[in-house]
Amino acid sequence: MLKKPSKIDGRFLVVAALLGYFGLLYVANFFVPYHKFWRKLGVPAVKNPFIDLGAILGAFDCDRLTGEVSLANNSGSTEPVM
Numbered sequence: 265m266l267k268k269p270s271k272i273d274g275r276f277l278v279v280a281a282l283l284g285y286f287g288l289l290y291v292a293n294f295f296v297p298y299h300k301f302w303r304k305l306g307v308p309a310v311k312n313p314f315i316d317l318g319a320i321l322g323a324f325d326c327d328r329l330t331g332e333v334s335l336a337n338n339s340g341s342t343e344p345v346m
Contacts, residue, residue, distance in 0.1 A: 289301075296312075298313070299313075
């Protein structure tokens with residue numbers, strides 16, 4: 265496909281892109297809180313980065329106990345399901 269080999273190794277470009285990405289996140293952490301940084305970029309983030317883990321684990325628990333995952337069949341809910 266390429267008639268002439270590139271002078272730049274593709275692995276170098278990938279590593280440079282990853283280092284740049286994580287470097288930006290690291291440096292931004294000193295100036296702006298994590299959730300505010302991502303909100304400025306349009307990503308919905310919250311202060312507690314694992315807040316959605318409760319819903320995921322609740323769905324796993326519902327599946328394990330009943331074989332059905334739904335909002336009405338949430339094992340973490342206080343209302344009985346009929």
